[in-house]
Amino acid sequence: MGKTEDDILYTILVVDDEQPVRESLEMILEDHYCVFMAKTGEQAMRRLKKQDVDLVILDVSMPGMGGMETLSRIMGLNRARPEVVMLSATDSARLGIKAVKEGAFDYITKPFDSNDIIEVIRKAMAKRALEQEVHYLRSEMEKLGGFGNIIGKSPQMREVFRLVEKVSQTGSNVLIAGASGTGKELVARAIHSQGARKGGPFIPVNCAAIPQELLESEFFGHEKGSFTGAHERSIGKFELANRGILFLDEISTLRMELQAKLLRVLQEREFNRVGGAKLIRVDVQIIAATNMDLKNMVASGTFREDLFYRLNVLPITLPPLKDRPGDIPLLVNHFLKDISYRVNRKAPKVTPEALKLLEAYSWPGNARELENVLERMVALSSGEGSIGIEDLPVEIATTEFSSNTQTGSSDSLLEARDRYEKMYVLSALRKTGWNQSEAARLLRIHRNTLLKKMAAFQLSARKEQQ
Structure with a gap:
């Protein structure tokens, strides 16, 4: 089978202390991939520190640095990490399963079938290609001034992007502060999509939009008959957000008694539904957002200090x-x-x-x-x-004119009006490609009136092009 341009792009390192195994894998793979060999884990690590490799086929049982230790070192590489497929004897399949849990893509038992090897490698390379495409698209978005759906190239936004990347790798609570309309929920969603909990739910709650008397039920759910109108059991937002992220917007609007209950859940990771006796445990990361200064609210006694510190583990401020x-x-x-x-x-x-x-x-x-x-x-x-x-x-x-007025501009009212009118007329002319009839229609004036204003303001297409 001849090599194709797509196949030869991928590099595979085979690591096995048995020469027959290495030779067998080389015969299976050499027509499709660029293949290198290593007899030991030490040899493999020396090559990986010098050369980027797309996939490592790694034997579990080797003298010296064993397969599991080699896998651990591969996972700790600072440069781009390769995918890893483990080779294990039938009696050591347990180690293969453990290896997958520790970062390997898959494992294959010996003796292996060539078709199985090729299929597993094909899937691993498809995963790698997808990850490379995502990385490329993300870098292109950042060049254009974007991070997910957050747009910006200013130093302030680059600092926000840096914090989002760091914060997304932790499970700690986050407090996003910023004025209304600055994109606090977009930042929360970016943390979710970039982080370890991206496979879990993202549950947003606007604390200001829900009547305060219903918020406890909204957060924790309720049992049937627990209050008037509770005709059936309801699951709360904390349960829905289990293994994911609960986004609490406008956190500053919570009443003190609900702040106390929220604090307890953050400390204990458990709660009761309203009207229920059963304790429900949850694994939830909290991202709270506010357009108020919570420190001032703490000082004034309208926001609990202990809750503030529980939420403010990782603060992000939006400009x-x-x-x-x-x-x-x-x-x-x-x-x-x-x-x-x-x-x-x-x-x-x-x-x-x-x-x-x-x-x-x-x-x-x-x-x-x-x-x-x-x-x-x-x-x-x-x-x-x-x-x-x-x-x-x-x-x-x-x-511009409001700004000039506020800064004490010496322009008279007539001068300010003329300057604004000139800009307005020039904008209409440019918009219509200097078609005077179209510009006059856009300005809702007679064409002769437009010609007089163009003369008064010394506007002409010829001057524009000079």
């Missing part, structure tokens, strides 16, 4: 959008593509003048407000052309 204006073009591009896809329209461009105003605006509602503004503009647009100053809400379109 407001006004502190990272350089991320706004990335967010605008992301939101416009997403919104346009949902409404089945071509994503519009944003003129440089309009983008400048979007970057200058303070965004009190943060990224959520930006998304809502863009969605409104896409909905009101004709579906053609670009988004210019004339499409922006008045509070954003006048940002």
Whole structure:
């Protein structure tokens, strides 16, 4: 069988102290893969420290450094780790099973069938190819300024991405602080998708959206007949989140008595359903989020200090959008593509003048407000052309002038009006490709009025192109 370009990309290291086994595997694999041999675990580790290998076929029982110790060292490599398939005699299959639990992809018993070997390797390489693709796509997203669904390239967001990567590898509780609209739930979901609990559930609860008298039942569930209207047993969010993550948004709104019950669950990892006697144990990681300063609430006596420290094991603070204006073009591009896809329209461009105003605006509602503004503009647009100053809400379109007023600009009202009008007319002309009739229609003025304003402001396509 001839080698194919795809096959030869993968490198396999066979580690076995028996020469007949090594030779047999080499004959089976050499037509499909680039194969190297090692007699001992020590030899294998020396090669792996110098060369990237895609897969190791490793004998369980070898003199010197045995297969299990070699596997442990492979799993501890700093460079890209290969997949490992263990070879074990029938009487040592127990070790093969143990090896899989410790990180090996699979194990095969001796004597082996060549078809079994090839099939296991094919599956291992398919897994490796998928992981490489995910790694590539993730790195490409980061180049574009993204981390999962979180968008940003600013130093503040890079620090957030760094923390998310670190936090996702632990099972400790996390407290995410940030103003409304900064993306606290997106960060919580990124921690879930990147971490060891990604195979478990992600259960979000907005503590502010549920009536306080129902929150205990919402958290812990209730038994049938435990209160008026409890017609059947209900499973609470803690049970639903077992082996996963429970995201508690707006944690600052919890009443003190419920804070005490939440603290007990965090300490004991067990609770009773409302009206129930049976203790229920759970394994849940808590990610809490708040737009309030919990330290101040602790100082004022409205939030329990012991609960704060239980939640604040790994803190992440999200910056407001006004502190990272350089991320706004990335967010605008992301939101416009997403919104346009949902409404089945071509994503519009944003003129440089309009983008400048979007970057200058303070965004009190943060990224959520930006998304809502863009969605409104896409909905009101004709579906053609670009988004210019004339499409922006008045509070954003006048940002520059509001800013000048606040900083004590010496412009008179007439000068400020003329400067804004010039920008507005220029934006309409650029949006229509300097088609005067189209620009006049867009501005809802007569074409002759437009010509007079172009003369007054010294606007011309020729000057634009110079």
